[in-house]
Amino acid sequence: MVLLAKKDIELVINQLNDEQVSFLTNRMKIKKKSRWLQLLANFKGIDIDEKMSDQDIEERLEDWILVDVKDGGYQKRPYKCDCGQTLRFQYVIRKKAEGAIRYLGENCFENYLSLPSSVIKDVKKGMYAIDLERDEILVKFKKNLFFPLHAYMHLSLPQDLIDQYEVGLPLSDNQIALVERINQTYEEEKKLSALFERLSIEQQQFVMKMTKEDRRELLLLVEDGVIESFFQPEDLSECDEFINKQILLNLPLLEKQKQKVKEWQLAKRRTELLHSLTSEQQEFILSYSKEEQAILLDRVQKPLHYSVEDIEDLPVDDQIKRQVMLKLPLLKEQIYQIQKAQNLCGGLTPSTLKL
Structure with missing residues (x-):
């Protein structure tokens, strides 16, 4: 216009x-x-x-x-x-x-x-x-x-917008869009209130401890009938007491809560894998950064790329040779270093696995 x-x-x-x-x-x-x-x-x-x-x-x-x-x-x-x-x-x-x-x-x-x-x-x-x-x-x-504002008078509308309608002037497109947003919020709040009433007293008391945004996400999940089959029955109190209580109350988890539980479960599994190793293997892995430790532990139970015989005559770092001798997985950059050494020495060995 x-x-x-x-x-x-x-x-x-x-x-x-x-x-x-x-x-x-x-x-x-x-x-x-x-x-x-x-x-x-x-x-x-x-x-x-x-x-x-x-x-x-x-x-x-x-x-x-x-x-x-x-x-x-x-x-x-x-x-x-x-x-x-x-x-x-x-x-x-x-x-x-x-x-x-x-x-x-x-x-x-x-x-x-x-x-x-x-x-x-x-x-x-x-x-x-x-x-x-x-x-x-x-x-x-x-x-x-003229926009039929009379049908929206039950909403909390800005007074100047009501005054404009009452003096007989039409609303602009932006004003109409504002009314529709307010109405959408009102209808959603009404729906969330109905969903909240469907909960048990104990569930309601728990949900009221959440922030407004978290409560909204949870109630919409309740409407969708979300079932938390994602989680095996286990005590999550070590992860988060609030999340553990939420599951016990048969309430769905928010996306950020699911992610937190996944990270906790993964960290727990890595700790278990670390403890399953010999003290020498544990000491070697713990010499790496936290990020590298996580990568190595995630590969502990996977087939190894190389044996001691594959690399004993190659010009690679002693740390890599010791790592292979301890039957521990390798980082990508270590594997690339071995491949480079193999190429310099005339090709790959038969036992080398492709990435």
Whole structure:
């Protein structure tokens, strides 16, 4: 969508009543001021969050505040800058501390406030988007395209959106999308509440100890009828008391919990494999890094690549020869080193297995 021509805007606005005109005008000014405050706060490095009001942000800014951005229309320059230049776009700003007001064009606006062109560009982009929303509302009004907001009044909707509907103005596509997101959240919360009621008292008490996001994931798994056949019956209290209790209550595990149990089981198996080796083999493996230890232990019960006879005459590290003598698996880089030595000595031995 592109901005409406000024004459087209005036034609539609003439069809609005005074309350509708006042609402639309004030709403656009509020949105433009809000956009300016956010951009200025970001430029100044001031931390803001979605819970902060425009007044909260303004109180943290000792600076010029944007009052309005006026657009005279395509190929028109009805406004003037304080420097005397005629303008299409006029930026009206007010000094917060002094109350002084300036009427500026784009160049003076940038120079006066010492803002980089990138910030000015973002300001214009934001104002343009707000004007587009205004024009969208006017086009919908002209075409009598009204969203049935009355069917969503049971939701916790923003008050300005309700006010807009009640004065007889249509909602923009972005506003409709917001209503639909709020409704989707409401319907999901209703479904999660019903799923929660299906749990036993003990299960409910357990689930309430979870974070909101974890509780949501678990309840949706309950809806899907997930069965934890992934786990063999075992005591997981050493892994995690909370997870162990969760399984005992016949509740599904979250993905991150499954991963934690898998890692614990793997670490437990590696410890068992290490203890199954001779003390000399254990000492040799423990000389490696933790990551290398894990790789070697995962290969302990697999067929060995080489025998002592295969490598005894090859020019390889003594550590590799000792490792083979101890009948321990090799790391990939060690196998490559042996293969390289074999090639230098005239080829592979018959007992060498391919990777």
